[in-house]
Amino acid sequence: MSDLDLSEQAALSNAWQNWYRFSRNPTAVIGAIIVVVAVLLAVFAPYIVPYPADAGAVVDFQHRHLPPSWEHWFGTDNTGRDNFSRAIYGLRVSLALAGVVLVIAVPVGTVLGILAGYFGGWTEIVIMRLTDIALAIPPLVVALAVAAVLEPTLLNSMLALASLWWTWHARLVYSVTRQVRAQEYIEAAETLGASKLHILFREILPNVISPVAVKTSLDAGFVILIGAALSYLGLGVRPPTPDLGTMVANGANFLPDFWWESMLPATVILVLALGFNLLGDGLRDLFDVEDVR
Amino acid sequence: MSAPTLEIRNLTKTFPIRTAFGGKAGAVTAVDDVSLRVAAGAVYGLAGESGSGKSTIARMVMGLTRPDSGDILIDGQSIIGVKSHAHRGRVQMVFQNPGASLNPRRTVGQSIRVALDAHGKPAARVGDLLDMVQLPRHFADRYPHELSGGQKQRVAIARALAVEPRLLVLDEPTSALDVSVQAKVIELLEDLGRDLGLTYLFISHDLSLMRNFTAEVGVLYRGRIVETGPTARVFADPQHDYTRLLLASVPVISDEEAALRPDIPLINGELPTAEELLALRQAERKSE
Helix, strand or coil, rough: CHHHHHHHHHHHHHHHCCCCHHCCCHHHHHHHHHHHHHHHHHHHHHHHCCCCCCCCCCCHHHHHHCCCCCCCCCCECCCCCCCCHHHHHHHHHHHHHHHHHHHHHHHHHHHHHHHHHHHHHHHHHHHHHHHHHHCCCHHHHHHHHHHHCCCCCCHHHHHHHHHHHHCCCCCCCHHHHHHCCCHHHHHHHHHHHHHHHHHHHHHHHHHHHHHHHHHHHHHHHHHHHHHHHHCCCCCCCCCCCCHHHHHHHHCCCCCCCCHHHHHHHHHHHHHHHHHHHHHHHHHHHHHHHHHHC | CCCCCCCEEEEEEEEEECCCCCCCEEEEEEEEEEEEHHHHHHHHECCCCCCCCCHHHHHHHEEEEEEEEEEEEEEEEECCCCCCCHHHHHHHHHHHCHHHHCCCCCCHHHHHHHHHCCCCCHHHHCHHHHCCCCCCHHHCCCCCHHHCHHHHHHHHHHHCCCCCCEEEEECCCCCCHHHHHHHHHHHHHHHHHHHHHCCEEEEEEHHHHHHHHHCCEEEECCCEEEEEEEEHHHHHHHCHHHHHHHHHHHCCHHHHHHHHCCCCCEEEEEECCCHHHHHHHHHHHCCC
């Protein structure tokens, strides 16, 4: 048997072990299922939803404010559009927001955190004080300010959130790096003559990945909530683009008689945020066990 | 005569004691005017208890800590202020705890390859190095947590040998291992030393290992070498009270071993600490 086969086997058995432990954790599995289903629904929304046309600006006054039924699972809204179809489309906006914000914020925060944690001295002072300043500003307020000064579009909200979100990851990665850096294997790598780049990204980064993955999953839930809050305040997505936060805001005008128009989209937000949080907790349990092993 | 592989001249290192506000409150002398020579292919043992300065000397030889004064020469060349990369090709270290000195997220092969890559050696040597430390080649794909303590220490030795050093610093290489495994690792080190012509600086508080493994020994007490000489001579006829105390602390099994043990007066039924013993001897000398 060649060396390659063995390495593949080892990788497979490791992945299988991890999957086995993960699958024994019911909350983690529920979280993972919610997230996967939400992503699939969002991606294939046009082929799944019962009334794809209702994603646009459709007006059908004969079917206004219908309660939940077999034809309209989430009822219909003020202009007679199917709320279920619009909620599924709304997942796209929420997930895109979380995805873009975290794709920008997580790598930036991770790299800055590792640099500050490993080099210390002036690098640490500059990066971490900058982080402290940024941490003092609430992301929602900045998003509001950006939306007020520039145009209130989804892209602007994303950039506003991303411009502050890296700080949490920088903080986390910094403290983990400080711990890892004190380990003997980092000193051993230095003794062997490994380059700084190697030590930062090959020795330290793999040890930082698991807490970052946990935090990223938990953060996805928060970003979705903030995105929904922005839309609720009318600073997110422009109508008629379907968005969960906007649906809650519009439906709230018709409380309590037509409760489904706000409560059901709100429930979707809740379940989505919950899914990411359960997944994050499950990942944390998984990685904790791995560290103890 | 050619220059010794390792020569240490009047090496001194003090560490400042800082107050809570960063001011200087004093200094600890960790290494105090230490000199020693290790000939090529020899095994030199540095014995001493925790805090005696053993590991500080190791770190200075590795270039991880700068000495305050004194000089360290490898093959007759000073390493103080020399570019570290070349130095690391000649001197390597095996750390005390193999569980901590191997990155848990990297396979054995990856860990060894770091050393090979850093010194421009072909990555294909990983297999040869595992052979050298008597581990199966397919261990290259294992993670440290899949290995026993002894196997991990063998990996650490293979990694240190990857750069083909002249001098290997062994900082308590067996103290984290089971007794049954210790002997095997020492045997391996002896074989490798003979086959590759390595010079060892062996640091330990374990005197029975010292007796079996080293040719020459230096006994460190509070940063000073209080006694030095051929291991057999020092162990048979210790001249310094601290050496006697260390030897008396070694547990013995047989009567022959017990006969070798120096006589130390007990204080309140226990072996005295080094400080107590030295104070006692001083008092005795005064009263004479």
